[in-house]
Amino acid sequence: MLFLRASPVALLLFASGCPDFGTKVNRDFCGFNGGDSHCAERHGDARPFCIVDTEECVDQTGITFEDLRPTGCSPIEPPLECRFQCGIWDEENECLTDSTDESSSGEPSTGGTETDPTTGTGTDDTSTTTGPTGCQGPDDCTDPAQPFCVDEVCVACSATAEPDTACASLDIGLPLCVGTECVQCSAENADACDSITPLCDATANTCVGCSFHEECQAIGAPACNIATGACFDPANVTEVNAGTADSIQAAIDAVADGGEHAVLITGGGQLHTITIDSGKTIALVSANNTTQSVRGNDGDPVITVTGATAYFHRLRVEDTDDVGIAVASGATLYADSVQVVQNSSGGIQLDSGTTGFLRNTMVGADVNSDAVVASGAELDVLYSTLVGNFGASSLALSCSGGAVTVRNSITVSRADDAVNCGGASVATTFEAAGGSYDEGWFDLDGGDLSLNSAADFDGVAIWEDGDPPFDFEGNSRPTTDGSTDYAGADVP
Numbered sequence: 001m002l003f004l005r006a007s008p009v010a011l012l013l014f015a016s017g018c019p020d021f022g023t024k025v026n027r028d029f030c031g032f033n034g035g036d037s038h039c040a041e042r043h044g045d046a047r048p049f050c051i052v053d054t055e056e057c058v059d060q061t062g063i064t065f066e067d068l069r070p071t072g073c074s075p076i077e078p079p080l081e082c083r084f085q086c087g088i089w090d091e092e093n094e095c096l097t098d099s100t101d102e103s104s105s106g107e108p109s110t111g112g113t114e115t116d117p118t119t120g121t122g123t124d125d126t127s128t129t130t131g132p133t134g135c136q137g138p139d140d141c142t143d144p145a146q147p148f149c150v151d152e153v154c155v156a157c158s159a160t161a162e163p164d165t166a167c168a169s170l171d172i173g174l175p176l177c178v179g180t181e182c183v184q185c186s187a188e189n190a191d192a193c194d195s196i197t198p199l200c201d202a203t204a205n206t207c208v209g210c211s212f213h214e215e216c217q218a219i220g221a222p223a224c225n226i227a228t229g230a231c232f233d234p235a236n237v238t239e240v241n242a243g244t245a246d247s248i249q250a251a252i253d254a255v256a257d258g259g260e261h262a263v264l265i266t267g268g269g270q271l272h273t274i275t276i277d278s279g280k281t282i283a284l285v286s287a288n289n290t291t292q293s294v295r296g297n298d299g300d301p302v303i304t305v306t307g308a309t310a311y312f313h314r315l316r317v318e319d320t321d322d323v324g325i326a327v328a329s330g331a332t333l334y335a336d337s338v339q340v341v342q343n344s345s346g347g348i349q350l351d352s353g354t355t356g357f358l359r360n361t362m363v364g365a366d367v368n369s370d371a372v373v374a375s376g377a378e379l380d381v382l383y384s385t386l387v388g389n390f391g392a393s394s395l396a397l398s399c400s401g402g403a404v405t406v407r408n409s410i411t412v413s414r415a416d417d418a419v420n421c422g423g424a425s426v427a428t429t430f431e432a433a434g435g436s437y438d439e440g441w442f443d444l445d446g447g448d449l450s451l452n453s454a455a456d457f458d459g460v461a462i463w464e465d466g467d468p469p470f471d472f473e474g475n476s477r478p479t480t481d482g483s484t485d486y487a488g489a490d491v492p
């Protein structure tokens with residue numbers, strides 16, 4: 001029987017697409033890696049035979065060189081003279097595990113099983129095989145699913161001795177091993193998430209930005225910069241007792257023009273006139289889960305935002321002869337879980353060129369005033385309760401020009417009309433006015449717009465992905481896309 005030795009040319013095969021595959025050595029070829037055992041490890045029963053890589057042998061299998069790439073493993077058992085049962089054979093017909101396993105004198109090292117090329121039988125050799133049979137390091141592991149080399153085998157991170165350490169050594173941006181993959185973060189560990197994307201999406205195991213103040217507060221930051229997705233820096237925080245007159249304004253004035261700062265509010269009872277301006281980004285938030293009262297001086301808005309960005313969370317803005325919150329000169333307002341009530345000239349006023357976002361927010365009008373007025377402004381109202389009062393016209397929402405969107409909200413009034421807002425996009429929102437208004441819904445005179453009678457509002461709203469997962473008080477919403485829910489800021 002003819003035996004075809006592994007000639008120098010044959011040892012270069014399986015490196016390109018031509019029959020002789022060029023001249024580049026392919027180290028993944030089974031002839032360099034233990035023969036049939038390599039095929040069994042790589043392909044199982046699908047391609048278990050290591051074939052001598054010559055055109056004559058390949059032709060005898062009835063398949064092509066392309067089918068054999070890159071390992072040289074065949075699904076069809078070739079004749080014995082065309083098999084590399086255990087690797088490259090030397091000039092003495094000894095079966096080696098690796099063609100590079102030679103001493104400096106040129107003598108091959110032996111080990112494993114020696115095979116007679118004419119009979120295919122072998123004899124045991126108890127000497128230790130020193131040649132490599134697989135990967136020598138991570139550079140040899142090109143499959144992204146198995147990027148680590150352990151005992152000369154490419155494996156996933158879960159098969160390493162220290163999975164997290166292995167992932168961090170491969171890519172510091174993916175320092176955790178979850179399942180069999182290296183990822184950014186997990187529900188238990190978000191240390192790799194930075195200040196720009198501070199939270200971990202535990203489903204995708206990736207770092208994401210914040211959308212709600214509660215998310216940042218859960219990791220020790222004071223508030224969320226919803227526009228950027230970053231949490232406010234815990235180092236840029238001032239805690240203020242609102243029981244001291246003008247203390248809130250003093251904290252804002254101490255912030256440099258264009259700066260970003262959070263003011264944590266405790267206490268209450270004293271009067272305040274607050275202005276946020278000069279390009280600053282200011283968060284006024286309760287220092288705890290209690291809604292903090294900010295009372296106004298007579299004749300001025302309690303809070304004016306002009307040429308700046310303001311974030312309000314868990315505040316009650318009340319008791320002025322003017323509007324509760326005035327937004328002017330290109331300013332932007334984000335109000336989350338805020339009450340604006342019992343202000344003689346109305347709740348929130350947005351001038352032309354300004355932007356407002358109201359979520360889980362309650363705004364009540366006084367007699368002959370409107371709850372929310374938007375004149376040429378962009379306004380988005382979501383899961384909020386807007387209530388007009390008595391008078392010839394006391395609207396829940398008045399707007400002209402601009403772009404207004406209202407969804408999953410309540411817009412009602414004791415007066416004859418609740419909304420005067422041509423061109424607004426209004427969806428899944430409860431609207432009632434005049435004789436349809438039910439005094440049992442809220443305690444409007446007492447400034448409490450939480451629901452007393454809830455049946456009319458149940459099932460009106462439709463929760464969508466990205467909507468608040470909680471209400472004004474932190475009670476849970478459905479959090480399943482398309483689920484029906486209570487309209488307005490309060491889940492009873």
